[in-house]
Amino acid sequence: MKTWKLLREKPKLFKRYFVKEYIIKAIREFFEELNFHELESPILTCTLPQERYLDVLSTTITFRKNKKYKAYLIPSTESFNKKMLVAGLGNHFVVTKVFRDLEEVSSHHIPEFTMLEWYTVGKNYFDLMTTTEKLIIFIKKFLDKKFGREQNLNLIYQGQKINLKSPWYRFSVSELFEKFLKRELRSVLNINAFKELGKNLDLNIDKNDDWQSIFERIFAIHIEPNLPKEKPVFVYDYPKILCPLTKEKKTDPDFCEKVELYFLGKEIGNGYTELTDPKEQKRRFLEEKEARKKLRKEEIKFDHDLIEALKLGIPEVAGIGIGIDRLAMIFANTKNISDVNYFPLTEEI
Amino acid sequence: MAMTDKLVRGMIIKYHGEPHLVIEREFYKPGKGASFNKTKLKNLLNGKVLSQTFKSNEKVEELDVMTKSMIYIYSDDYNAYFMDPDTFDQIPIPLEIIPGKKNYLLEEQKYIVSFYEDKVISIQPPIKMTLKVTHTTDGVRGNTAGNATKEAELETGIKIQVPLFIKENDKIVINTETGTYYSK
Numbered sequence: 001m002k003t004w005k006l007l008r009e010k011p012k013l014f015k016r017y018f019v020k021e022y023i024i025k026a027i028r029e030f031f032e033e034l035n036f037h038e039l040e041s042p043i044l045t046c047t048l049p050q051e052r053y054l055d056v057l058s059t060t061i062t063f064r065k066n067k068k069y070k071a072y073l074i075p076s077t078e079s080f081n082k083k084m085l086v087a088g089l090g091n092h093f094v095v096t097k098v099f100r101d102l103e104e105v106s107s108h109h110i111p112e113f114t115m116l117e118w119y120t121v122g123k124n125y126f127d128l129m130t131t132t133e134k135l136i137i138f139i140k141k142f143l144d145k146k147f148g149r150e151q152n153l154n155l156i157y158q159g160q161k162i163n164l165k166s167p168w169y170r171f172s173v174s175e176l177f178e179k180f181l182k183r184e185l186r187s188v189l190n191i192n193a194f195k196e197l198g199k200n201l202d203l204n205i206d207k208n209d210d211w212q213s214i215f216e217r218i219f220a221i222h223i224e225p226n227l228p229k230e231k232p233v234f235v236y237d238y239p240k241i242l243c244p245l246t247k248e249k250k251t252d253p254d255f256c257e258k259v260e261l262y263f264l265g266k267e268i269g270n271g272y273t274e275l276t277d278p279k280e281q282k283r284r285f286l287e288e289k290e291a292r293k294k295l296r297k298e299e300i301k302f303d304h305d306l307i308e309a310l311k312l313g314i315p316e317v318a319g320i321g322i323g324i325d326r327l328a329m330i331f332a333n334t335k336n337i338s339d340v341n342y343f344p345l346t347e348e349i
Numbered sequence: 350m351a352m353t354d355k356l357v358r359g360m361i362i363k364y365h366g367e368p369h370l371v372i373e374r375e376f377y378k379p380g381k382g383a384s385f386n387k388t389k390l391k392n393l394l395n396g397k398v399l400s401q402t403f404k405s406n407e408k409v410e411e412l413d414v415m416t417k418s419m420i421y422i423y424s425d426d427y428n429a430y431f432m433d434p435d436t437f438d439q440i441p442i443p444l445e446i447i448p449g450k451k452n453y454l455l456e457e458q459k460y461i462v463s464f465y466e467d468k469v470i471s472i473q474p475p476i477k478m479t480l481k482v483t484h485t486t487d488g489v490r491g492n493t494a495g496n497a498t499k500e501a502e503l504e505t506g507i508k509i510q511v512p513l514f515i516k517e518n519d520k521i522v523i524n525t526e527t528g529t530y531y532s533k
Contacts, residue, residue: 053382103384106376216382217402242381
C-alpha cells in the first residue's frame, strides 16, 4: 500500500515520519546557537570532484536554443562548501537532497537522500567527532521534547540498546585490523600484500580488484559486524588511497585525517580534515579520473573551478556529512530507509 | 551459472564444492569501492554458517538440487524412515536435519525431500498440516478477554497453544514454519 494511503488509515504512523522533520529542525537550531550560516546548495551542477567509484545521476539542460549541456544531480555539496570557504563565508552547514545512482534499492540505499554537511574553520577531524556527539545528543533531546518523552540518552534500535553518553568509542582503522584480523594494516598497504590477505580470508580476488574494493569487503565481513553496538563508534585514520579529498596525517603520510561514524555497524557519517593544497588536490583528482576510465565509469567533467579556488587559499577546515535518512531510521526504529520517507521510490517502480 | 546480483535468499549454491543455502543477502554500495553482496551461507552438509561477499557480476553456481515427494513410515531415536512411492525404496533421514524433529512427522503424510548428489540435504513438511488433538483441558470460562488460549497436545506429540473452543479429538490445521495454530 502506498504510504499516503497507509497514513490515511493509520494516522498514528505519522510519528515515524515526523522524526526526520524534527531532526532537521534540531540541526538548524543547533547550528544557529553556534552562529553557523546555512548555505543553500545547487542540486544541478555541470562539474564534479572526481571519485573513482561515484555513480552519478545525470541529465541534460538546454541553454537558449539547441545549446545542450550535461548536468549532474549532486552526490555531495563539498565543492560548493569549499568555494564558499575561499570566498569567506566561514563556518556553515547545508541540509540538502543528494543523489547516487545505484544498481539496487535496499534497506540502507536509495538513490535520493537527505544529507547534512558542515564545515568548521580552524578545526580538525577530532573536533568533528566532538561536535557530532554534541549534535546527535542535541537531536535526541529535541526529539524527546517533541514527542513528550522524558529526556535521556538511551534509545533502542531493533532490540539493541544504544547509549549516547559521551565519549563515544574511537578506534583507528589500524587498531581494528590489529584487533579483528591480527594484521598490521601498514604491512598490507601494498596491493599485492592486500590481495594475499584477501585470499587468506577466503575472498574471491582477481587481477582487477583494487585496494579500495578489497578493503570494503574485508571491512564488511570482519570488522563491521564486530564493532561495539551499545554506543556509536568513530573509526578514523584511513589509508590515503581511500581519501581523495582529505589531508594527510603530518606524522604518518600513509594515512589521512578521515573519520566515519557507525551506529550498530552501519555507516552514518563521513568527515575529514580537508585537503587544502591545490597541487595535491589536482594530482589526486587526475588519479581518480584515470581510475574511472579504467573502470569504464562515465566520464565526469573536471571541476577546475575548485582547483582555482584552492589556489587562492582555503582556510584550514574540517567538514563532515551525515546521512539524515539513516539517522532518522535509528531514531524512528525502522529497519528500512524507505520507512522514513513519505514517497519512497520503491512505491513508484 | 547465475550472476550474484540474482542471488536471493533460499537459493542453493555451490561454494567450495559444497551445497550452501543463502540465508541472508544484503546489497552494499560503498562510496569508496565497487559494490558487492554480503551474504550468510549455510553449509547444507555440516550445518556451518559463514559470511562471505560476492562482487557484483561475480558468477556463482546455482545447484540443481533434486527434490522428491516421499512418504513418512516410522522413526526410531535417531532416524525417520521415508519411502519413495514410485520405487518403494526406503531411506533413513537423521532427525537432526528434520525441522521440528518428530513434531511434524505423521504416518502416510508426504514430505518434500531435497537431494544433492544422492545425499539428503533438506526435508520440508507441508507448511500447513492437519493434526488431531490428543489431549487438552476445557477452556476456563470467564477468562476469554482478548485472544485467550490453552495448551493442547497433538497426535505427533507437539504441544501448542490453541483457542479455548478446541476439544479433544478435534482436527486442527497448524503452521509448521511457526509451530502455531492456524485454523480448525
